[in-house]
Structure formats: structure tokens, C-alpha cells
Amino acid sequence: MSGAALAVLIVLGPLLLAGGFVLGRRTARPERTSDVGTPVEHATFETLHTASLAAPPLRAGLTEESARKAARRLRSLLGTDALCLTDRERVLAWDGLGEHHGRHVMDHVRTLLDSGRDTAFASGCGDLDCPLRWAVAAPLTVDHRVLGTLVAYAPRESAVLARAAGEVARWVSVQLELAELDRSRTRLIEAEIKALRAQISPHFIFNSLAAIASFVRTDPERARELLLEFADFTRYSFRRHGDFTTLADELHSIDQYLALVRARFGERLSVTLQVAPEVLPVAMPFLCLQPLVENAVKHGLEGAVTRSRITISALDAGAEAEVVIEDDGVGMEPDRLRRILRGEGGASTGIGLLNVDERLRQVYGDEYGLVIETGVDAGTKITVRIPKYRAGVHGT
């Protein structure tokens, strides 16, 4: 009896899980309304749905692949026999009948590429059975530049199609503009990474060299060690290859950073490190923790005459590593912190925090942003969660 019961359990368990999975997906997704509303509303829903299907490929920019994926959706949106997407030089995708027309498309749209105005033309097809007698072309513009064209074919002239093609081309243009926006955002973040790397250097280099100088006479051996730490630290920070590193390397760099800070502040700063060794190989974005430690050092020593204590812990949490950086310094008003993380904090502080937050969100998604707990005179606790694996993230 028990054997049969187990078999039932083994079969039912995965089935139940799969059912729950599908159900969860269904409820998480907006209702697909197939039989709600009037026919007009129904048509509107259909149109919006088709448009939403065409949008994702276009968000990757105007390439052969994105054009091929989008052209199918756009053609069903317009309800034409054939639809063609071109860039400035050639046909990117042809969907529907009569692909042989593709050879002549570029001749017809040449004027449009310069003028940027919708044009209609006869296809001039020699084949009498060919249903594609007439076409309307509309420009795809981004920032007033014509990137390409959308050409819709029909059996006869149609004012409705001309109007619709123009509107669809404008909608595609908006999607392409969004793609351009995505790209510039990526470029901005890359620029910020560069800025962050450079930002460490001037003050830190100045302060460290001054601290090392003070040891040159009294303790030459220590001065030598500090200089070597300094050399290692700068080599890591100015490294030119790769966007990712491992937690072990990042902690090592923090160790060197703290050695240099201690040379300045001596006994005023005490640091505790707790590490679960299995998270050390975790790959993570380059220079994500060092700015947080720098922040903790600054806050810990700001206005404090007594000792300051910083705790850094890196712990194992299933498929993630959890890094916590805590100081017992002056803390911060939560409102001010919120402004800094929105990028409104002014230039004075927090560029580092904001930058780290944005890079983590960009690499791992919004749920992996910084979690900061703070209050005035209550110290600051920053928690970073790093997934152990994410496609495309490989430590060097």
C-alpha cells in the first residue's frame, strides 16, 4: 500500500508544483480579454496587444534581426499584403508576398530619405497577377534624422492605409528613440564607472602620500610597506580590463585601502571583518564595495573624537552572497539619503553610493539595489546582495 501511495505522491508533487507555477504566472499577468467589451473595444485591445508584441524587438534598435521580428507584427497591425523595413542603405526585412519587389524599394524611397515626408508610389510590377500595385512609404526618424523607412504595399491606392502607415511609422520611431535612450543610459553608466575610478584618486592619493611621508624618517620600514600597499591598491583601482571582479579581490583591495587609512588615523579606527569563505569566489561588478567602505570610514570619523568601529561581513545566503558594511558614526537623515539616491544630493557627497546603487541595479535588476539603514547619530548599515551566478557576469 505504502509503495503505491508514494508513487502517487511522486507523481502528484511535481504536477502540483507545475500547476502552482502556471497559476502564479497567470495571475501575475494581466488578464487577456478575449470576450469582454464591444467589438470596437475588442479591436482596440487587439491592436494594442499587437503593438505591445512588436515593441520589444524594436527596443534593441534598427537591425536586421529586430526588423525581421517586428515586421511580422507591424504587418498584422496594418493588415496589408506586404510590409518592408529599410535603413538608409538596404532592405532590412520583408514580410508578406512578393519579396522580389525588395530590389526596387530603395530606388523609390531615396527622395523620402532626404525629405523625410511620407510618399506614395506605384509599384510598377510587370507581373499582372501580382497584387502589390501600390505602396506608401513613411520615414522612421530619431532626433529629426531619418534612420530608415517603413513601406506598406496594397492592391490599390488607399488613403486609409497611407494615414495608418504614417501613424505606425511614427510609433516605430518612438520605440527607436527609446532604444537610443537605452543606449545613452548605458553609455552614461560606463562614463560614471570611469568617473568613479578617477574620483578615488586625487584626494586619496594626496592624503596617503602625506601619511606615508610622515613615516619616512621615523619608521622607514613601515613607509616602505605602505608605499607597496599603495602601489597595489592603485594598480587594482586603475585596472583597465573587465567590468567584473571577485569578492575576494575586492576585499583584498579594501584591506589595502584600510591599511592606508589606518596610517593616517591610527587607533581611532577599528575594523572587524567576518567572512564565510564560500562566498569569496562570487563574481561582482568592479569597485562596488570600496566606495561603501570609504563612505563608512568618512562617516565614522566625521566629527568623532573617540574611536570609530566599522564591521564588514560577507555571508552565505543560499544562491546569493550578502555583504553588510556597518559603521557607528554620525549617520544621516533618511530624507537626505533618499535625495542622494535619487541623484539630487548635489555634488558634495554620495556620488559613490548613487553610482554603486545604479550599477548593481543595472547588472542584477532593481531588486538588488543597495539597502541602507541609517538615522542621525545612529550609524549606517549598508547591505548589498550579490547573486552567485548571473549570465554574463564572470569575475576575472
Place this chain on the structure above:
Amino acid sequence: MSQSYTVTAVTVVVLATVLVGGFGLRISRTTSDFYVASRSVGPGLNAAAISGEYLSAASFLGVAGLVLLHGPDMLWYPVGYTAGYLVLLVFVAAPLRRSGAYTLPDFAEGRLESRAVRRLVSVFVVGAGWLYLVPQLQGAGLTLRILTGAPDWFGGVLVALVVVVAVAAGGMRSITFVQAFQYWLKLTALLVPALFLLLAWQGDGRPRVDLGLTGAVADRADHPLYATYGLIVATFLGTMGLPHVVVRFYTSPNGRAARRTTVFVLALIGAFYLLPPVYGALGRLYVAELPHGANADAAVLLLPERAIGGLGGALLGALVAGGAFAAFLSTASGLTMAVAGVLTQDVLPSRGVRHFRLATPLAMAVPLGGSLLVSGMPVADSVGMAFAVSASSFCPLLVLGIWWRRLTPPGAIAGLLLGGGLAFAATVITVSGTVRSGWPHALLAWPAVWSVPVGFLAMILVSLATRGRIPPGTNAAMTRFHLPEALMPGARGGPGGAGGPTGTSGPTGSSGADSAGGTSGTGGVR
């Protein structure tokens, strides 16, 4: 009297596990040991951790029980359990580590760039993990019943509770130290009593151990040779896909260290497996009157008291019981963490923050239910089924994924479904007990002989039929798998030029270092 020793020993093991797990972090308070604390785990420590997690109830109790019942033929079990690591060492260890994958679904997604394959692998990981957890919980129930007379369900529930509480409450902050500790504990718990048992045997004038089949015990299978081959294929090829083994390799800092770790694992496990056969052989002398079936698994537990007796025997018995509990706890916690990790990442619908803690009870509930429902199967046999499923699904995926460029996502799906699915179906039919004798039973009870080739063939043929679907990043992935880290080119940001916008920044920071420095006058340390 001996009951209280046993209870004490089990309590001590449970407490020690929780304590080492919760506080076994590396802590540094001064500059000098900061570096030591942030150093990666060495091959020795990691190998002990892998061995600790791997040596389960099947190894600790099951092997001796099988040798006791069925004689030296059963020595293939320890040989197979060990040799699996040899295959893993040769084909998988270093490339798997270099892939950067933490779990098998990670590997599948990274190599084949397909969410569908990832989901399917997740389902199999959860299934194999559950199959492996059931005998652990049953072993715990058996141990406590034999030693203290507690009801059968009590041990399993106890282990499940300890594991769920420790894992879900964040108690296992550093699982490497726990598992390494468990390995040495298990080794001690078998080695020390074994030495005393051998002394006692000497004292009795070395009675000869009859290694032939005892007449009372029916032959194990109708086709023993086939069964042996089934066992060999399953254990040799199944080890590389066990979910709790794969995640431990992530701890190694690089591919070379992963390979060295595997060599150490071979040594550590090989040393351990010398001991269970000793118990099995001596069991034939001293506990020959054991009832049949699952109770043969109790031979290891009863032997010290029967052979030595008195206070010494009771103390040694308690030590063995503690070691057995370490085996249940370490394997069960490792499996639960692996299964719960996959459940949170891939199976449960994600809404906002994912709940690892909620997944832990779920990961344990199903096998606990299974262990309470089904009984009467030797633990080594039920563990063998998990090995067979793993060998038929994950082994083709790993070996072909690492060594064959032309693997495609549809091919992987076909191989997983046919190979793994058939092995899983065979397991379910065997456990349900509908087929009990003859060739059908042998084929279903030891499916690896046919299901592994089916898995490989399906993967290869379907991949060849879908040549167009070879993932675009295959060459980049292969390079990463096989090139030693030291030789990797410096810039390797994005995944092999798959069109992602992030991977395109070649000379990041090359010009920014000196020119942008002057603009940021206010940020750094004052």
C-alpha cells in the same frame, strides 16, 4: 543505560552542527589577519566539506548492511560511490568551475542560453534532490528506533526540523566548515569503534568470516550481473550531477583548485570506504541473527554493543550513533539548501524579494512525506535510484555541454526528458512495487544501463537535427570552460558578443584615469 549515551551523543552532534554553522565564520579584527580571512578556501578544506556532505546514510549504514546480507558482491557500492569522483575529475571538475555556475540550472543557462532548458534542469534537480533526501530521513528514523526505541517517524522528523530551522533561520552561514567538521566526525565515528572491534575479534581468536551467501537470504536480484552493471553505470556517471556536490565546487577559487579538490576528495572518500566493509564482515559474525530487509542497515549501530559489550560497547555505540546522525544532518542540509535554492530561483513565481526561507520547508516537506509513506527499502538501493536519475539526465548535459560544440537547446531538452524522464519513471514503478520479478524488475530497478545511452543518444541526435539552433555564444563559453584562468584574455566583459549593450566597452577607463580626475574636487577623504 546505553540509551542515555546515545541521546547525549546525538544531541551533541546536533548542537555542534548548529554552532559551527552559525559561528564558523572567519573573523579578523586586526590588519594582519584581514588577508588570511579573505583568502579563498583551500583544496583540503573544500575536499573535506564535499566529502562530509557526500557521505550519507547510504554510506554510513547502507554499505555495511548490504555486505552483511549479500556478501562481497556489494563492494561495488563503495567502489562506485568513489569512482564517480574520478569521472568527475577527468571530465567535469575544472570546466564546471570555470563556467562560474553555482547550480546545474546556472550551467545550463550559461552554456545553452535558454530559459526553457534552465527550467527543465531545475525540475530534475528538485526531483533528484528529493529522491536522495527520502533515504536520509528514513535512515534517521531507523537509527533512533534501534537505539532508543523511539517511533519510526521520530528520527526523520527530528532531522527535518533541525535542518529546516538551521537553514531557514540563516544558521548555516558558513556551510564549508560545518561539512568539513562532519567529515572528520564521521570518519572518527567509524574508525575508532572499528579498531576496537578488530581488537575484540583478535581476542575471540579470529573466528573465520564466512563471506559466501548465507542460505537464509534470497538472492538480491534475478540477474545479479546486470544489476551490478546498472549500479556501476549509475554511480560512476551519477556523482557529477548530484545537486549538493555541484554547488560545493563553486567554493574553489578556480578550475585548477577545483581539480585538486577532487583529487583530495578521492583520497578522503577512499579512506572512509575502507571501513563499512569491515563492519559488514564482522556483522556476519556478531549480529548474524538480524532480521532481514531494511534492518540490516542497523548492523553498524548494533555491532559495538554486541561484539564488545559493557560500558565500552555502549560508549562506542553512542559514538557510531552520533556519526550516523552527522551523516543524516550533513547530507540532508546540503541537499535542502541546494533544492531550496533552485526552488526560489526557478520554480516558485517570483514576486518582489524572493523567499529562500519559505522554500526551505517546502524543499523538506515532500521528502519527509515520502519517507513516512514508504518503507522497507534498503537505503543504499533508494540512493542508487537518485544516482540513476542523475546519471541519465545531468551526466549527458554536463559531458556534452562541456565537450561538444554542437549541443543545442532542443537536443538538451530531448535528452533530459527521454533519459532522465525514463529513469525517473522506472524509479517510480519500482518503488510502487507493481513489478517484482524477472527481467522487467531488473530493468526497472537498475535503469542506468539503458537510460544513460538513451539520454546521450537523444541529446546527440536531436542536436544534429537542429543545427541551426546552436547558441551564438557557444565558442565564448567553450573558451571560458577550457582555457586556464591565467591564460584568459584580460577583457571579457559581456557574454561572447551576443548583442548585449554592456559588453561593448573595450577600453573602459583607459583615457578617464587622468583627464576626469580634475573634475571631481569634493568626493574623497578629506
